[in-house]
Amino acid sequence: MYPGHWARIHPDKAAVVNTATGEERTYRELDERSNRLAQLLHAQGLRRGDHVALLMENHVAYFDVAWAALRSGLYLTAVNRYLTADEAGYIVDDCEARVVVSSRAMAEVAEGLPGLAPRCERWLAQDGGVEGYEDLDKALAASSPEPLAEEPAGAYMLYSSGTTGRPKGITRPLADKGVAENGAVNSGLQQKLWGFGEDTVYLSPAPLYHSAPLGFCTAAQICGGTVVMMPKFDPRASLQAIEDHRVTHSQWVPTMFSRMLKLDPGELAGFDLSSHRCAIHAAAPCPRPVKQQMLDWWGDIIYEYYGGTELNGLTHIEPQDWRERPGTVGKSILGVLHVCDEEGTELPAGEPGIVYFERPELTFRYHNDDDKTKSVQHPHHPTWTALGDVGYLDEDGFLFLTDRATFMIISGGVNIYPQEIEDVLIMHPKVADVAVVGVPHEEMGEEVKAVVQPAEGVAPDEALEREILAYARDHISHYKCPRSVDFEAELPRLPTGKLYKRLLKDRYWGKHDSGIV
Numbered sequence: 319m320y321p322g323h324w325a326r327i328h329p330d331k332a333a334v335v336n337t338a339t340g341e342e343r344t345y346r347e348l349d350e351r352s353n354r355l356a357q358l359l360h361a362q363g364l365r366r367g368d369h370v371a372l373l374m375e376n377h378v379a380y381f382d383v384a385w386a387a388l389r390s391g392l393y394l395t396a397v398n399r400y401l402t403a404d405e406a407g408y409i410v411d412d413c414e415a416r417v418v419v420s421s422r423a424m425a426e427v428a429e430g431l432p433g434l435a436p437r438c439e440r441w442l443a444q445d446g447g448v449e450g451y452e453d454l455d456k457a458l459a460a461s462s463p464e465p466l467a468e469e470p471a472g473a474y475m476l477y478s479s480g481t482t483g484r485p486k487g488i489t490r491p492l493a494d495k496g497v498a499e500n501g502a503v504n505s506g507l508q509q510k511l512w513g514f515g516e517d518t519v520y521l522s523p524a525p526l527y528h529s530a531p532l533g534f535c536t537a538a539q540i541c542g543g544t545v546v547m548m549p550k551f552d553p554r555a556s557l558q559a560i561e562d563h564r565v566t567h568s569q570w571v572p573t574m575f576s577r578m579l580k581l582d583p584g585e586l587a588g589f590d591l592s593s594h595r596c597a598i599h600a601a602a603p604c605p606r607p608v609k610q611q612m613l614d615w616w617g618d619i620i621y622e623y624y625g626g627t628e629l630n631g632l633t634h635i636e637p638q639d640w641r642e643r644p645g646t647v648g649k650s651i652l653g654v655l656h657v658c659d660e661e662g663t664e665l666p667a668g669e670p671g672i673v674y675f676e677r678p679e680l681t682f683r684y685h686n687d688d689d690k691t692k693s694v695q696h697p698h699h700p701t702w703t704a705l706g707d708v709g710y711l712d713e714d715g716f717l718f719l720t721d722r723a724t725f726m727i728i729s730g731g732v733n734i735y736p737q738e739i740e741d742v743l744i745m746h747p748k749v750a751d752v753a754v755v756g757v758p759h760e761e762m763g764e765e766v767k768a769v770v771q772p773a774e775g776v777a778p779d780e781a782l783e784r785e786i787l788a789y790a791r792d793h794i795s796h797y798k799c800p801r802s803v804d805f806e807a808e809l810p811r812l813p814t815g816k817l818y819k820r821l822l823k824d825r826y827w828g829k830h831d832s833g834i835v
Contacts, residue, residue, distance in 0.1 A: 407434025631675025
């Protein structure tokens with residue numbers, strides 16, 4: 319289904335609520351505003367397969383734009399709101415957006431975009447007040463609230479996070495059906511695996527430009543549920559939102575778990591989480607002790623999946639199965655898993671290598687970059703594609719991730735995976751966040767270094783460094799232990815949980831011109 323259906327069934331039900339402002343969009347309002355924008359885009363000349371870009375904070379109007387594209391056969395590119403104008407401008411121009419929608423809150427970046435994307439034809443801003451942009455509300459008021467005569471299904475064309483270079487748009491073919499018929503496909507996993515339905519109240523604490531929050535939020539609306547949207551993650555506010563809105567479903571990244579667990583235990587016990595029946599996490603590997611503590615706290619309601627925006631494959635694990643195999647990200651439910659060495663030879667169970675998903679055909683491509691598309695394909699099997707992760711399969715086909723291939727440290731010829739070390743150090747009570755990188759070493763090639771964000775109120779001094787190093791030696795093999803610790807007030811991690819480790823690593827290798835992309 320889609321908003322037009324639910325606007326007829328329960329027009330006054332909230333499709334989305336902003337936890338900070340209390341502002342909401344009912345299904346009637348969402349249907350009308352997305353229709354008006356779809357009509358505006360059509361009048362502008364946009365047709366099936368054309369592109370729209372969206373640069374906006376977590377705002378209820380985000381869904382007006384998303385559904386306007388999805389019910390018009392258009393590709394929507396949601397742009398990372400934390401990018402600079404140059405970085406955002408690259409994406410807007412590269413995706414060939416003919417219309418851009420932004421907001422007053424994004425004015426500082428938005429005003430620089432027209433000069434960077436000259437092919438774009440129209441610029442609209444929610445709440446007005448952005449130089450060079452039309453006021454979105456005024457433009458919609460002049461547009462028809464009726465649905466388009468034909469409503470082909472659109473899709474998202476989102477960009478990779480750019481941790482290893484310029485981000486690339488990930489394109490999949492548009493469905494050959496209307497938006498109403500396509501809804502069941504776009505919410506099928508959420509319904510089958512996690513029980514999304516008309517009674518779902520879905521908490522989204524992450525930025526909407528990311529593929530999982532945006533996809534899960536629109537899936538909840540396809541099912542007729544309510545999205546409870548946070549402007550940004552805050553551990554206390556998240557728990558309060560579950561209590562206040564009687565949240566049934568939610569999605570998280572591991573750093574959110576870590577930050578909630580570091581709250582005072584007495585405070586944690588004070589929230590009523592009884593409505594909460596399904597918590598989903600993904601986006602980054604979760605340290606085993608962190609997930610174990612979350613299961614002990616919330617019970618067996620925590621589900622995990624592994625995949626990418628490319629959707630070249632997907633694994634899934636239920637809480638009971640994870641307890642039996644701590645650390646696994648599950649078995650494949652989409653595509654066939656293969657683990658191969660650098661030459662492409664398939665490896666036996668228990669041996670780590672590059673993780674590939676096999677699909678019957680190539681299901682995505684990188685926009686305007688055939689070389690990038692080819693680079694993720696298996697050297698001998700073009701329908702096997704990789705996301706750049708290293709891991710291994712056990713005898714029963716459960717996948718365990720080791721690290722990103724690009725982050726592996728080679729010290730004295732020995733492969734060291736930072737994730738294992740990070741998973742240990744994050745459990746230290748004085749560590750708020752941590753990244754482990756390889757730094758130059760004349761004899762060994764690389765040396766292990768920990769970059770630590772101390773917990774609130776903890777002094778980043780030599781005593782803390784000694785304490786962290788001793789803690790590491792007590793918990794992991796000495797050859798894997800960091801040889802030194804540097805401190806940062808805050809690590810370059812986005813609210814999606816993505817750590818821009820390349821930015822840290824480049825500093826130690828003499829590269830000082832790195833940016834987010």
